Amino acid sequence: MSEITFRTDIDADRNKVHEALNTHDGLTGWWTTGVSREGEVLLFDFPEIPEPFRLRRDRADEEEIVWTSIGAFPPHWSGTVITWQLTGTPDGAGTLVDFRHTGFADDDPGLTHTADTWGGLMYRLKQFTESGTPCPFFTL
Numbered sequence: 001m002s003e004i005t006f007r008t009d010i011d012a013d014r015n016k017v018h019e020a021l022n023t024h025d026g027l028t029g030w031w032t033t034g035v036s037r038e039g040e041v042l043l044f045d046f047p048e049i050p051e052p053f054r055l056r057r058d059r060a061d062e063e064e065i066v067w068t069s070i071g072a073f074p075p076h077w078s079g080t081v082i083t084w085q086l087t088g089t090p091d092g093a094g095t096l097v098d099f100r101h102t103g104f105a106d107d108d109p110g111l112t113h114t115a116d117t118w119g120g121l122m123y124r125l126k127q128f129t130e131s132g133t134p135c136p137f138f139t140l
Contacts, residue, residue: 003102004115006122011094012129014062014086020129021065021084022057030128031121032138041070046138053077062086076110079103097125 010017020026027035027042034045034052043052054071065084069077080103087096099122104111117137124137 001102002104002106002108002111003100004104004111004118005101006097006099006118008097008099008122008126009089009094010097010126010129014088014095017086017095017097017125017129018060018062018065020125022060026128028136029134030124030136032140033136034138034140042067045140047140049073055082074110076104076108076114095129097122 020030024035024037027044032044032046036043036045036052040057042055042057044055045052051073052071053069053073055067056070057065057067059066063086065086067082069080069082072078080101083098083100083102085098085100087098088094089096099118101114101118104114121137124135127133127135
């Protein structure tokens with residue numbers, strides 16, 4: 001199985017990064033303005049996409065956030081797992097985010113596009129949490 005990984009050093013405290021990954025205002029501040037929720041299932045709407053991405057929030061403590069893709073769309077995401085590990089930086093001034101999106105088929109033709117998109121999203125997460133100014137990658 002293939003995976004996507006990123007390590008991002010963010011000049012913001014862990015609580016602020018955690019909020020950006022776990023609240024409506026946080027998620028709409030860097031990912032997409034189309035975020036809603038059904039219990040622990042997060043629904044992400046995107047322009048020109050026929051149905052929302054459905055991600056079940058399996059864990060959301062201060063050090064690790066885990067989501068599992070449970071929707072049929074996009075098909076190559078079905079059953080994949082997204083993990084965000086949050087630790088302090090060596091100088092103690094910020095948060096180190098270790099991101100992993102695992103469970104893709106080795107021959108998945110969408111993997112490169114997905115990795116490119118996650119790269120842009122990690123940049124937006126950093127930008128949003130450091131500045132406090134919303135900068136969603138996708139807007140509806």
